[in-house]
Amino acid sequence: MPAPTDHPITLTVNGTVETLVLADPRVSLLDALRQRLGLTGTKKGCDHGQCGACTVIVNGRRINSCLSLAVMHDGDAITTIEGLGAPGALAPLQAAFLHHDGFQCGYCTPGQIMSATAMLEELRAGWPSVVSDDLTAPALSDDEIRERMSGNLCRCAAYPNIVAAIRAVADAAAPAEDAA
Amino acid sequence: MRAFAYARAATPSDAIGADGRLIAGGTNLLDLMKLEIETPDRLIDVNHIGLDEIAPDGDGNGDGLRIGAMVRNADLAADDRVRRDWPLLSRALLAGASGQIRNRATTGGNLMQRTRCPYFYDLAAACNKRDPGTGCDALAGRNRNHAILGASDHCIATYPGDMAVALAALDAVVEIEGAAGTRRVPVAAFHRLPGDTPQRDTVLEPGELIRAVTLPAPTGGRQVYRKVRDRRSYAFALVSVAADVTVADGAITRAALALGGVAHRPWRDPDADALLVGRAPDGAAFAAVADAILRGARGHGDNDFKIPLARRTLIAALAEATGTDVRTAA
Ligand SMILES: Cc1cc2nc3c(=O)[nH]c(=O)nc-3n(C[C@H](O)[C@H](O)[C@H](O)COP(=O)(O)OP(=O)(O)OC[C@H]3O[C@@H](n4cnc5c(N)ncnc54)[C@H](O)[C@@H]3O)c2cc1C
Ligand code: SF4
Ligand code: FES
Ligand code: FES
Numbered sequence: 202m203p204a205p206t207d208h209p210i211t212l213t214v215n216g217t218v219e220t221l222v223l224a225d226p227r228v229s230l231l232d233a234l235r236q237r238l239g240l241t242g243t244k245k246g247c248d249h250g251q252c253g254a255c256t257v258i259v260n261g262r263r264i265n266s267c268l269s270l271a272v273m274h275d276g277d278a279i280t281t282i283e284g285l286g287a288p289g290a291l292a293p294l295q296a297a298f299l300h301h302d303g304f305q306c307g308y309c310t311p312g313q314i315m316s317a318t319a320m321l322e323e324l325r326a327g328w329p330s331v332v333s334d335d336l337t338a339p340a341l342s343d344d345e346i347r348e349r350m351s352g353n354l355c356r357c358a359a360y361p362n363i364v365a366a367i368r369a370v371a372d373a374a375a376p377a378e379d380a381a
Numbered sequence: 382m383r384a385f386a387y388a389r390a391a392t393p394s395d396a397i398g399a400d401g402r403l404i405a406g407g408t409n410l411l412d413l414m415k416l417e418i419e420t421p422d423r424l425i426d427v428n429h430i431g432l433d434e435i436a437p438d439g440d441g442n443g444d445g446l447r448i449g450a451m452v453r454n455a456d457l458a459a460d461d462r463v464r465r466d467w468p469l470l471s472r473a474l475l476a477g478a479s480g481q482i483r484n485r486a487t488t489g490g491n492l493m494q495r496t497r498c499p500y501f502y503d504l505a506a507a508c509n510k511r512d513p514g515t516g517c518d519a520l521a522g523r524n525r526n527h528a529i530l531g532a533s534d535h536c537i538a539t540y541p542g543d544m545a546v547a548l549a550a551l552d553a554v555v556e557i558e559g560a561a562g563t564r565r566v567p568v569a570a571f572h573r574l575p576g577d578t579p580q581r582d583t584v585l586e587p588g589e590l591i592r593a594v595t596l597p598a599p600t601g602g603r604q605v606y607r608k609v610r611d612r613r614s615y616a617f618a619l620v621s622v623a624a625d626v627t628v629a630d631g632a633i634t635r636a637a638l639a640l641g642g643v644a645h646r647p648w649r650d651p652d653a654d655a656l657l658v659g660r661a662p663d664g665a666a667f668a669a670v671a672d673a674i675l676r677g678a679r680g681h682g683d684n685d686f687k688i689p690l691a692r693r694t695l696i697a698a699l700a701e702a703t704g705t706d707v708r709t710a711a
Contacts, residue, residue, distance in 0.1 A: 226387035249412050262484040268408045272387050273426055328459040331475035336464045351614035352479025
């Protein structure tokens with residue numbers, strides 16, 4: 202067995218610079234956020250990339266924090282649900298999930314909202330999905346939302362309301378001149 | 382997870398011949414390490430070695446593409462050139478995994494992903510791939526997602542990925558660098574058949590690094606990726622078909638087909654593809670080529686259904702690629 206070596210890492214989490222010393226590189230980004238930084242909004246569902254509950258945004262991109270080692274993120278900027286909005290100052294997706302009842306137990310919700318936040322950016326950047334008829338010009342639809350959100354499972358099956366919440370935010374953000 | 386040492390590579394040469402296991406996106410390796418199916422002593426993090434560009438490639442004309450091994454699946458699928466000239470590759474990537482995983486998963490790691498055989502994942506089961514010489518519990522077990530082509534008595538696992546199936550049909554080549562220099566292996570020959578050494582998934586040797594995948598110029602054919610799975614999204618293929626087919630003056634002039642989910646590697650059969658050349662695109666021609674590809678297919682019980690499923694998926698992909706209505710055909 203290799204001798205343990207300390208790995209000091211610096212993460213910018215929700216705008217705050219955090220330095221952690223990892224005595225063992227085995228800690229996942231998810232466990233570092235929850236256990237070392239006390240940010241328990243990010244949830245652990247499967248711990249194997251299969252449910253999306255642990256979704257956070259790293260350097261602008263949504264990823265599964267359970268399938269990444271914290272030590273691999275030295276220098277990265279991370280946004281968790283705690284960084285998105287706060288009581289009284291909710292992010293649009295947070296407010297929309299409330300308004301549309303986009304959850305029941307709420308366990309998958311932080312992951313859903315982080316995923317949807319980045320997903321809408323991907324859509325804005327014109328990224329295609331497998332259900333896009335035209336790969337070069339994907340258009341927003343409920344089918345697109347369902348496909349793009351398929352990495353986030355909801356055991357309570359709040360899916361119709363999750364789609365409605367995301368749709369509401371996407372439609373509100375869509376520029377009026379852009380019909381496509 | 383077993384303890385391991387961790388080091389960051391700064392350049393490709395740090396990663397070549399390095400003592401340890403490379404970790405790229407980590408989406409397959411960490412999953413397997415958590416289950417202690419993979420137990421490396423040392424990880425070499427290749428996320429900072431570069432090799433993350435997509436650039437024009439090709440002899441003289443530059444109509445091909447060179448995809449760095451560290452290009453993320455999401456970036457590759459969204460690349461304008463890929464979307465325009467190799468839509469098959471975009472579609473295959475987008476049919477795989479989830480948005481989150483594609484943001485991390487890399488071109489090299491995707492090629493190297495390991496099988497999804499449930500016994501490979503079960504440390505209590507006999508598995509020649511995980512533990513050579515112990516046997517194969519899938520042979521007489523639950524083998525619904527297992528191979529119908531090219532399997533052996535030692536292992537009937539499938540290569541589970543989507544991207545490589547598209548790359549195989551597009552005649553892409555893997556560029557590999559090792560201590561002895563650089564070599565190029567067609568994607569279709571990169572994964573091995575299991576034979577009596579199923580522990581070796583690919584021809585990559587220890588210490589070698591995948592540097593890039595190169596795509597030759599597009600053929601001008603119509604490209605289609607069809608993936609059949611248990612749920613509509615976020616699931617591995619039961620069977621998938623990649624097709625690149627050119628039709629001129631009512632006859633097929635070129636066809637390249639690859640199958641996923643049916644063998645230990647993306648399955649190509651150029652001799653069968655050639656049966657299409659010169660024929661009008663119709664149900665009879667498609668059935669003939671499907672039957673030729675599947676002539677040696679063998680089920681193992683639970684996966685018997687894959688033989689007719691592969692046949693129908695091939696016919697459907699050919700129909701889509703040629704704009705043919707085959708609903709009345711055999
Ligand atoms: C829930 C889930 C669903 C999925 N669904 C699909 C699906 O539907 N279709 C599909 O195709 N895939 C699917 N995948 C698999 C996913 O595509 C792979 O995990 C991913 O592509 C692996 O890439 P990576 O960069 O994360 O590899 P890593 O996990 O980092 O590495 C995998 C292997 O590749 C080796 N490696 C990495 N880079 C190199 C290199 N440059 N040279 C040599 N060796 C290298 C590593 O040493 C390791 O052995 C799914 C995964 C999950 C977790
Ligand atoms: S099919 Fe291959 S991977 Fe699955 S149990 Fe048998 S030897 Fe192992
Ligand atoms: S906890 Fe990470 S995907 Fe389920
Ligand atoms: S609200 Fe309960 S899991 Fe989604």
